[in-house]
Amino acid sequence: MPSTAIIGAGIGGIATAVRLAVAGHRVVVFEAQESFGGKMHQLELPGGYRFDGGPSLFTLPHLVDELFRLAGRRPADYFRYQRLDPITEYFFADGTRVTAWADEKKFAREVEEKLNVPAADVLAFLARSGRAYDATAGTFLQKSLHKAGTYLSPEVLKALAALPQLGLTSTMHQRHEAAFSDPRLVQLFDRFATYNGSDPYQAPATLSMIPHLEHGIGAFYPEGGIYAIAQSLVRLAEELGVEFRYNEPVREITTENGRVTGLRTDQDTYPFGQVVSNMDVVPTYRHLLPTQPAPERTLSQPRSSSALIFYWGIARRFSELGVHNIFFSEDYKREFEAIFQEQTVSSDPTVYVNITSGHTPTDAPEGHENWFVMVNVPHDQGQDWPALVAQTRAAVIRRVNRALGTDIGPLIWAEHVWDPPGIAARTSSFGGALYGSSSNNALAAFLRHPNFSRRLKGLYFCGGSVHPGGGIPLCLLSARIVSDLISN
Ligand code: FAD
Numbered sequence: 357m358p359s360t361a362i363i364g365a366g367i368g369g370i371a372t373a374v375r376l377a378v379a380g381h382r383v384v385v386f387e388a389q390e391s392f393g394g395k396m397h398q399l400e401l402p403g404g405y406r407f408d409g410g411p412s413l414f415t416l417p418h419l420v421d422e423l424f425r426l427a428g429r430r431p432a433d434y435f436r437y438q439r440l441d442p443i444t445e446y447f448f449a450d451g452t453r454v455t456a457w458a459d460e461k462k463f464a465r466e467v468e469e470k471l472n473v474p475a476a477d478v479l480a481f482l483a484r485s486g487r488a489y490d491a492t493a494g495t496f497l498q499k500s501l502h503k504a505g506t507y508l509s510p511e512v513l514k515a516l517a518a519l520p521q522l523g524l525t526s527t528m529h530q531r532h533e534a535a536f537s538d539p540r541l542v543q544l545f546d547r548f549a550t551y552n553g554s555d556p557y558q559a560p561a562t563l564s565m566i567p568h569l570e571h572g573i574g575a576f577y578p579e580g581g582i583y584a585i586a587q588s589l590v591r592l593a594e595e596l597g598v599e600f601r602y603n604e605p606v607r608e609i610t611t612e613n614g615r616v617t618g619l620r621t622d623q624d625t626y627p628f629g630q631v632v633s634n635m636d637v638v639p640t641y642r643h644l645l646p647t648q649p650a651p652e653r654t655l656s657q658p659r660s661s662s663a664l665i666f667y668w669g670i671a672r673r674f675s676e677l678g679v680h681n682i683f684f685s686e687d688y689k690r691e692f693e694a695i696f697q698e699q700t701v702s703s704d705p706t707v708y709v710n711i712t713s714g715h716t717p718t719d720a721p722e723g724h725e726n727w728f729v730m731v732n733v734p735h736d737q738g739q740d741w742p743a744l745v746a747q748t749r750a751a752v753i754r755r756v757n758r759a760l761g762t763d764i765g766p767l768i769w770a771e772h773v774w775d776p777p778g779i780a781a782r783t784s785s786f787g788g789a790l791y792g793s794s795s796n797n798a799l800a801a802f803l804r805h806p807n808f809s810r811r812l813k814g815l816y817f818c819g820g821s822v823h824p825g826g827g828i829p830l831c832l833l834s835a836r837i838v839s840d841l842i843s844n
């Protein structure tokens with residue numbers, strides 16, 4: 357029986373464990389923390405508030421279902437979800453409010469009514485976003501870009517040929533400005549760059565396919581919150597015989613004659629035929645393989661943004677808010693310059709508020725709400741985070757107060773803060789970047805680390821810091837690519 361170790365019980369590691377267990381491997385997952393999930397963890401605050409710690413937006417749910425089916429199980433016996441409608445409530449700095457309905461036509465009519473942009477323009481843009489997704493996703497997200505065989509299929513050659521028209525030479529922002537005359541709608545679509553921690557003023561227009569995920573395919577809400585994804589998959593993995601060893605950080609990947617032989621923890625040294633690192637690729641090389649040559653060019657790619665998150669127990673309900681709420685800043689360009697050029701936080705950042713207690717009433721006491729309040733910030737490079745946290749907290753309260761016409765300050769009954777150094781410490785992500793390397797240049801997809809090592813046989817990589825990138829769906833796809841590479 358082949359034996360495989362996985363370093364890290366993030367969503368990518370858990371999904372890889374399921375796939376390899378189904379393929380007949382003995383799988384052991386080593387996790388540094390006391391429990392699974394990594395960025396996808398949950399937390400509770402005094403007073404009865406529960407929060408999803410990291411991800412809050414869930415798209416492409418079939419990638420989760422697929423794992424249960426692969427194991428011969430009925431997905432709904434483990435994990436249920438519903439399509440969100442509306443998806444997002446947008447609050448613009450000038451006081452305009454737009455609801456992003458799940459139905460594209462209804463959303464387009466809303467935009468026409470509120471922003472005076474013809475509904476037909478919105479529908480044409482979304483259709484183009486869908487075509488770009490269909491033309492490229494199968495190739496660029498679902499296969500290894502680093503195996504010659506990938507480039508032999510006619511489908512892949514077609515996708516490569518389509519790339520120039522999809523916008524490698526212009527930016528997302530330029531694409532949106534060309535499509536819409538209203539700067540608020542440009543801001544709305546520019547925001548999708550942040551879905552992989554990028555800057556719409558630098559990221560290629562190819563990424564304008566991201567809105568299709570939400571508006572074309574749908575945004576979903578898992579019963580019990582996002583943490584239920586990790587929980588249900590760990591249950592499946594355990595049923596399949598996967599062993600999870602918590603509180604056991606891996607210290608070294610052992611090697612001999614150009615292949616991995618296993619790994620070492622503080623408890624023991626373990627032999628394994630394959631090792632899959634779900635840990636960020638930068639610390640994997642720096643800490644677990646210190647004597648091996650590292651792919652320096654790949655590791656030095658610019659990092660994605662990180663986040664400052666305020667978890668607030670709020671002693672009131674706001675009927676005007678939904679699951680996903682965006683309070684836009686006045687100057688979006690300034691905000692991204694602050695993050696990616698000055699490595700700081702703008703004094704007027706856009707604020708994202710996720711509230712799950714409307715769908716999962718046990719997430720907050722009666723009459724209260726659980727607010728996950730997030731601002732995009734640079735990854736940690738030694739900034740004065742206590743000062744930035746204090747400044748940003750005040751700016752968030754100002755912006756939300758202005759939009760809601762109330763003072764939320766006294767309504768904050770419970771609070772916890774997670775900043776980039778905290779994210780790095782809890783998940784080992786380099787600099788606390790949420791999505792590994794950023795997609796701020798046209799070649800980013802090709803510059804991400806492959807899902808395997810070119811130098812060490814038996815060493816593989818999954819998760820948000822390697823191909824195809826960060827975010828739940830892409831981490832799940834990395835697990836599929838890794839298990840295909842191992843099995844074939
Ligand atoms: P990670 O979650 O990075 O976990 C890695 C695991 O490895 C951790 O458990 C860590 O403890 C463990 N580990 C590290 N080093 C060692 C070691 N030496 N030995 C043993 N174990 C080790 N994505 C979305 O799709 N939608 C969103 O809305 C969204 N929002 C986000 C908001 C926030 C605040 C954050 C933090 C992330 C967000 N993301 C979102 C991104 C998404 O959460 C990640 O891309 C994804 O969860 C990363 O999973 P992963 O498989 O890379 O593993």
